[in-house]
Amino acid sequence: xxxxxxxxxxxxxxxxxxxxxxxxxxxxxxxxxxxxxxxxxxxxxxxxxxxxxxxxxxxxxxxxxxxxxxxxxxxxxxxxxxxxxxxxxxxxxxxxxxxxxxxxxxxxxxxxxxxxxxxxxxxxxxxxxxxxxxxxxxxxxxxxxxxxxxxxxxxxxxxxxxxxxxxxxxxxxxxxxxxxxxxxxxxxxxxxxxxxxxxxxxxxxxxxxxxxxxxxxxxxxxxxxxxxxxxxxxxxxxxxxxxxxxxxxxxxxxxxxxxxxxxxxxxxxxxxxxxxxxxxxxxxxxxxxxxxxxxxxxxxxxxxxxxxxxxxxxxxxxxxxxxxxxxxxxxxxxxxxxxxxxxxxxxxxxxxxxxxxxxxxxxxxxxxxxxxxxxxxxxxxxxxxxxxxxxxxxxxxxxxxxxxxxxxxxxxxxxxxxxxxxxxxxxxxxxxxxxxxxxxxxxxxxxxxx
Amino acid sequence: xxxxxxxxxxxxxxxxxxxxxxxxxxxxxxxxxxxxxxxxxxxxxxxxxxxxxxxxxxxxxxxxxxxxxxxxxxxxxxxxxxxxxxxxxxxxxxxxxxxxxxxxxxxxxxxxxxxxxxxxxxxxxxxxxxxxxxxxxxxxxxxxxxxxxxxxxxxxxxxxxxxxxxxxxxxxxxxxxxxxxxxxxxxxxxxxxxxxxxxxxxxxxxxxxxxxxxxxxxxxxxxxxxxxxxxxxxxxxxxxxxxxxxxxxxxxxxxxxxxxxxxxxxxxxxxxxxxxxxxxxxxxxxxxxxxxxxxxxxxxxxxxxxxxxxxxxxxxxxxxxxxxxxxxxxxxxxxxxxxxxxxxxxxxxxxxxxxxxxxxxxxxxxxxxxxxxxxxxxxxxxxxxxxxxxxxxxxxxxxxxxxxxxxxxxxxxxxxxxxxxxxxxxxxxxxxxxxxxxxxxxxxxxxxxxxxxxxxxxxxxxxxxxxxxxxxxxxxxxxxxxxxxxx
Numbered sequence: 001x002x003x004x005x006x007x008x009x010x011x012x013x014x015x016x017x018x019x020x021x022x023x024x025x026x027x028x029x030x031x032x033x034x035x036x037x038x039x040x041x042x043x044x045x046x047x048x049x050x051x052x053x054x055x056x057x058x059x060x061x062x063x064x065x066x067x068x069x070x071x072x073x074x075x076x077x078x079x080x081x082x083x084x085x086x087x088x089x090x091x092x093x094x095x096x097x098x099x100x101x102x103x104x105x106x107x108x109x110x111x112x113x114x115x116x117x118x119x120x121x122x123x124x125x126x127x128x129x130x131x132x133x134x135x136x137x138x139x140x141x142x143x144x145x146x147x148x149x150x151x152x153x154x155x156x157x158x159x160x161x162x163x164x165x166x167x168x169x170x171x172x173x174x175x176x177x178x179x180x181x182x183x184x185x186x187x188x189x190x191x192x193x194x195x196x197x198x199x200x201x202x203x204x205x206x207x208x209x210x211x212x213x214x215x216x217x218x219x220x221x222x223x224x225x226x227x228x229x230x231x232x233x234x235x236x237x238x239x240x241x242x243x244x245x246x247x248x249x250x251x252x253x254x255x256x257x258x259x260x261x262x263x264x265x266x267x268x269x270x271x272x273x274x275x276x277x278x279x280x281x282x283x284x285x286x287x288x289x290x291x292x293x294x295x296x297x298x299x300x301x302x303x304x305x306x307x308x309x310x311x312x313x314x315x316x317x318x319x320x321x322x323x324x325x326x327x328x329x330x331x332x333x334x335x336x337x338x339x340x341x342x343x344x345x346x347x348x349x350x351x352x353x354x355x356x357x358x359x360x361x362x363x364x365x366x367x368x369x370x371x372x373x374x375x376x377x378x379x380x381x382x383x384x385x386x387x388x389x390x391x392x393x394x395x396x397x398x399x400x401x402x403x404x405x406x407x408x409x410x411x412x413x414x415x416x417x418x419x420x421x422x423x424x425x426x427x428x429x430x431x432x433x434x435x436x437x438x439x440x441x442x443x444x445x446x447x448x449x450x
Numbered sequence: 451x452x453x454x455x456x457x458x459x460x461x462x463x464x465x466x467x468x469x470x471x472x473x474x475x476x477x478x479x480x481x482x483x484x485x486x487x488x489x490x491x492x493x494x495x496x497x498x499x500x501x502x503x504x505x506x507x508x509x510x511x512x513x514x515x516x517x518x519x520x521x522x523x524x525x526x527x528x529x530x531x532x533x534x535x536x537x538x539x540x541x542x543x544x545x546x547x548x549x550x551x552x553x554x555x556x557x558x559x560x561x562x563x564x565x566x567x568x569x570x571x572x573x574x575x576x577x578x579x580x581x582x583x584x585x586x587x588x589x590x591x592x593x594x595x596x597x598x599x600x601x602x603x604x605x606x607x608x609x610x611x612x613x614x615x616x617x618x619x620x621x622x623x624x625x626x627x628x629x630x631x632x633x634x635x636x637x638x639x640x641x642x643x644x645x646x647x648x649x650x651x652x653x654x655x656x657x658x659x660x661x662x663x664x665x666x667x668x669x670x671x672x673x674x675x676x677x678x679x680x681x682x683x684x685x686x687x688x689x690x691x692x693x694x695x696x697x698x699x700x701x702x703x704x705x706x707x708x709x710x711x712x713x714x715x716x717x718x719x720x721x722x723x724x725x726x727x728x729x730x731x732x733x734x735x736x737x738x739x740x741x742x743x744x745x746x747x748x749x750x751x752x753x754x755x756x757x758x759x760x761x762x763x764x765x766x767x768x769x770x771x772x773x774x775x776x777x778x779x780x781x782x783x784x785x786x787x788x789x790x791x792x793x794x795x796x797x798x799x800x801x802x803x804x805x806x807x808x809x810x811x812x813x814x815x816x817x818x819x820x821x822x823x824x825x826x827x828x829x830x831x832x833x834x835x836x837x838x839x840x841x842x843x844x845x846x847x848x849x850x851x852x853x854x855x856x857x858x859x860x861x862x863x864x865x866x867x868x869x870x871x872x873x874x875x876x877x878x879x880x881x882x883x884x885x886x887x888x889x890x891x892x893x894x895x896x897x898x899x900x901x902x903x904x905x906x907x908x909x910x911x912x913x914x915x916x917x918x919x920x921x922x923x924x925x926x927x928x929x930x931x932x933x934x935x936x937x
Contacts (some may be wrong), residue, residue, distance in 0.1 A: 027829055034831035041724045042740075045748045045805070048798045055766045056758065083897050190921075247654035255648060256655070268658040272854070274914065274922045276859025278886050279665060281913045282893075286668030290899065293517065315658070324842025343643040369755025372861035375890050403757040410761050410866060418765055425758050432753065 056425055062168045063423020066204035066219060073106040075142060077150045079284055085148040096135035103134050103157065116192040120183050127206040128182045131158035157214030159199060161218040161416035163190055170415060207423060212384045212405060218416035223424055225384040229299050229399035230368060236303025237310060237367050242360050245314035253322040254344050271330040273312035280309040281373030289377060296378040298400035305377060306367040313366060317359025321352040361439040365432050371403040379404040402428050456615055460505045460622050464498040469625040471497030471633050479635040488640035496639045499646045500629035505622040516610045522605040528595055549600040655852035669915060672908035678904040685909060693903045701906045701911065705872040709882035713793045713868060718877060720797025722850055725804025733812045734834055736922035752802035763795040763867030775879050783879035787869035790878045796863050801851045803935040811845030812838060844932035851925035855918040861886040885910050
């Protein structure tokens with residue numbers, strides 16, 4: 001119908017490059033909308049990341065600071081060393097209950113000297129301001145320095161977690177109305193002492209190196225012991241997963257014939273990579289604790305469980321690294337008379353090593369942050385208050401691990417522990433960041449393009 | 451002899467074998483290395499390998515088998531009457547083990563001589579006190595039968611340990627001797643060593659199969675055990691979940707499944723649109739600069755451990771939602787832990803998962819399809835909607851299914867963010883619980899492993915394993931079946 005004649009009365013819509021008709025406008029608008037959706041999605045993702053990181057930093061940074069009270073404590077001879085011969089074995093008979101009054105009286109003296117007005121009457125009334133750990137700290141010091149008994153010694157004593165919270169803005173006079181652990185009068189004293197510099201905040205190494213504490217002593221709790229637990233776990237994972245993973249990948253990549261058995265192994269590895277981590281926890285519980293009777297909560301068991309979990313990751317990245325080595329290398333080695341085994345171990349493996357190490361470090365980082373399997377093998381709920389005595393007990397005696405410790409703190413009722421959980425996350429993320437940076441540097445430095 | 455010593459002795463023997471084998475090969479060739487079939491070190495390795503491999507294999511098997519044999523023998527000594535009312539054979543056996551270990555410890559500390567410890571009779575009433583001195587607390591009174599079983603346990607164990615040392619060291623010596631006898635200049639040492647290494651490589655690769663078997667066995671056996679003491683029809687048919695460790699629990703899986711699916715659904719509703727749009731924008735619109743910043747930023751979300759998301763849900767998102775939907779706001783929400791809290795945070799966690807998978811898939815659609823569409827006058831968004839997304843659909847569906855399997859198996863976020871109450875409700879602001887959260891809570895209590903309340907965790911784990919495995923297999927199937935072949 002090329003000769004159709006014009007019949008309608010209306011002018012056809014004007015088409016042109018410069019004038020847009022309604023349909024084009026609509027299409028352009030929809031194009032624009034689509035772009036905006038895309039940008040909004042990326043914006044949302046980045047926004048969530050920023051919110052998450054802000055929440056972590058703003059909530060956790062406080063854990064690295066702790067409130068201390070500077071108190072000159074008079075180490076009264078009549079109380080601490082009745083016989084007077086400065087024998088630490090004898091002095092050890094005085095328990096922390098003997099030390100508490102000395103500290104309380106010392107702080108009371110400081111308060112009286114400061115001239116603050118207060119409704120309290122004696123040292124016992126202000127014990128809420130001092131951490132319950134203070135007596136143990138002074139006692140340890142005295143037993144280490146028995147000659148100083150009878151003198152007055154300056155101590156930096158931990159303030160209680162309520163006082164610490166007051167300085168950090170977590171605790172206010174309104175929030176403690178129902179609180180039996182501190183009264184408003186104590187906070188008035190803290191204000192006065194703070195102005196005089198007796199009460200002050202300073203960097204808290206004990207949070208990073210210290211041990212976990214009981215539920216009521218949030219101010220004393222630290223990550224150190226659980227960090228050691230994580231370290232021993234990571235050593236186990238590294239020592240087992242790296243050789244086994246590399247051996248498995250070498251077999252699959254270089255030697256395996258294409259048959260049912262190889263296929264079966266490959267299917268297994270790819271499925272294991274997608275199995276939820278909690279299932280590995282069940283496996284660890286059933287195989288290592290129920291069946292093999294290994295000790296509960298031991299870093300060795302955690303390490304074994306995490307090894308099984310990380311193996312697929314390491315195998316997958318190692319195979320990629322082996323695949324990236326060009327066949328010409330193998331052919332050249334075979335051509336000068338090397339056996340297949342020699343070509344693999346002397347030539348291919350060293351060239352693939354940077355890639356393998358990168359994959360291993362990323363696998364380790366994943367294992368370091370993993371919590372769910374550790375819950376099942378009993379690493380949560382164990383209060384990690386003692387450092388392992390040696391390498392052997394480091395692997396076998398019960399311990400916690402960094403993520404398990406964070407979870408443990410998050411479960412406790414005292415809000416002071418929440419701050420510590422966030423702080424623990426900062427430390428954990430710093431470790432992960434460092435590991436990933438090492439992996440990136442390794443890759444940049446040694447990566448070869450063929 | 452402790453196992454560690456045994457291992458060290460075998461290693462020392464292997465080292466000696468290495469040196470001897472190498473020297474023997476060289477001297478056999480009359481100091482002319484060219485007369486050897488392989489390099490001298492291979493002769494050494496051959497001997498070392500034949501010292502270590504059989505010895506260590508037997509050692510491992512022995513370590514697995516001995517506890518069984520010892521246990522069976524000690525259990526055989528316990529008659530029906532030795533098991534008191536309300537107790538089980540397993541509990542009595544753990545008493546037996548504790549007494550036996552305690553006696554070993556007592557001997558170690560020098561509180562009793564070895565002879566005294568094995569001559570102890572139940573008449574000597576101070577066993578408990580002696581054990582107490584060594585720091586071993588025994589709960590119930592030690593009956594003569596338990597003591598007899600413990601003594602047999604100790605005796606069998608001691609014999610076993612002695613035999614173990616003899617057999618392992620003997621095997622190492624025999625293996626080394628045979629290998630040394632083989633060592634002659636024309637012996638193909640390299641081939642022998644390479645066969646050995648290959649066997650080790652195969653064994654390492656088979657560990658993946660062993661792990662899967664281990665998972666399946668540990669789940670299946672305990673699940674069967676659970677269904678023996680708790681009816682399967684109740685587990686799959688009941689709509690109530692109320693475990694009580696005193697007995698009379700109702701352990702229906704449906705409330706948990708519902709919570710799991712509801713939370714996963716919300717997580718997918720958050721992550722799929724955001725992840726998909728982000729992937730489309732990054733691969734089709736974004737310039738190299740934006741891509742260089744936005745892609746790593748999104749992937750950073752994937753590198754953050756789940757415990758961090760859990761804490762974020764518990765302490766930040768929960769209270770935030772509560773302030774809007776809680777009593778002071780719309781009054782839909784009772785507490786910070788709810789389906790919505792866990793779902794939102796899990797959604798954030800899954801964004802990079804969806805986006806990076808879809809990104810790969812969208813990039814795999816060939817440029818020629820885009821060019822064809824542009825040539826027909828389509829705009830960019832029309833090309834994406836009508837050409838690229840349909841072409842990439844199977845891959846995207848696969849990615850969503852994988853994300854769903856992740857969401858179902860996720861533990862820490864739901865443990866910390868979803869609450870502990872198992873209920874069937876439609877309100878997303880109610881606290882609900884999931885399969886994974888209940889696995890954790892049933893296995894971290896103090897319940898003994900034989901009770902249905904603890905064993906149910908294995909049945910739940912089995913359900914979880916089957917569900918996630920099914921989703922993964924289904925996802926791969928869809929991707930394989932509907933993938934367009936462009937070449």
